[in-house]
Amino acid sequence: MTTSTNGAFDRKPFIAGNWKMNMDHVQGITLLQKLAWTLSDAKHDYSRVEVAVFPPFTDLRGVQTLVQGDDLDIAYGGQDLSQFDSGAYTGDISGQFLNKLGCKYVLVGHSERRTIHNESDDVLNAKVKAAFKHGVTPVLCVGEGLEIRQAGTHVNHTLEQLRAGVAGLTADQAAELVVAYEPVWAIGTGEVAGPEDAQEMCAAIRAELGQLFGAETAAKTRLLYGGSVKANNAAAILRERDVDGLLVGGASLDPAEFASIVRFESQLVTD
Ligand SMILES: O=C[C@H](O)COP(=O)(O)O
DSSP: OOBOOOSSSSSOEEEEEESOOOOHHHHHHHHHHHHHHHHHHHOOOOOTTTTEEEGGGGGGHHHHHHHHHHTTTOOEEEEEEOSSSSSOOTTOOOHHHHHOOOEEEEEEOOHHHHHHHHOHHHHHHHHHOOOHHOEEEEEEEOOOOOHHHHTTTTHHHHHHHHHHHHOOOHHHHHHHHHEOOOOOOGGGSSSOHHHHHHHHHHHHHHHHHHHHHHEEEETTTTEEESSSHHHHHHHHHTTTTTTOEEEEGGGEEEEEHHHHHHHHGGGGGBB
């Protein structure tokens, strides 16, 4: 009897919570404390499943203080960064600042940035490179809208975003990179892509990374699924061979729900 997982997880599973524009800096600390307590009560083994949160920029200093003060094993990151290092870019945040705040990760190209802020593939490629330059691991988000899914061109569309995002990276950077597949039609809608949809795209992404950087590198890159993930569907998605983790939006604002997602292994049926 072995625990049935996505094939033994040669890549460490990674569960990430994107708080989006929710939680001010006071609420954010309370949420993080509750999450840490819940996971501690459940005796969560962080060496088995990595946990990260992506709070708004204004929360990051408080999150850093809490994580350091309580010696928490929870990683954190920014939801965006500038492609530039410093200068006259009002409202933007440098990767250098994120690094100084102890951010391990940064989201790049979330669909809400691509659409609301019109971020182009070229800009996102520059942001990916800026993240690496400043010692922060980018989580590159890719995925198709509903019309593209209905037209059946979702794989090509998503791989185009991927190729543009990773252009010019070294193999070592590609191995460290995290890619999040988020079909836009499934974000915040309650429409979750089926596990087979997540697997189809993650397998295609891994194959493409293999073409670009070699199979050995592609076998190391962690691929996440995001879009209406809840505690009751997380385990089924994570059974899939090429899905290494989840990028969770709404459900990450509820510490009990998010902790249940982190603890997905307890829901996997043994065989
Ligand atoms: O970054 C997270 C994704 O946009 C998914 O959000 P959601 O879980 O609220 O659908």
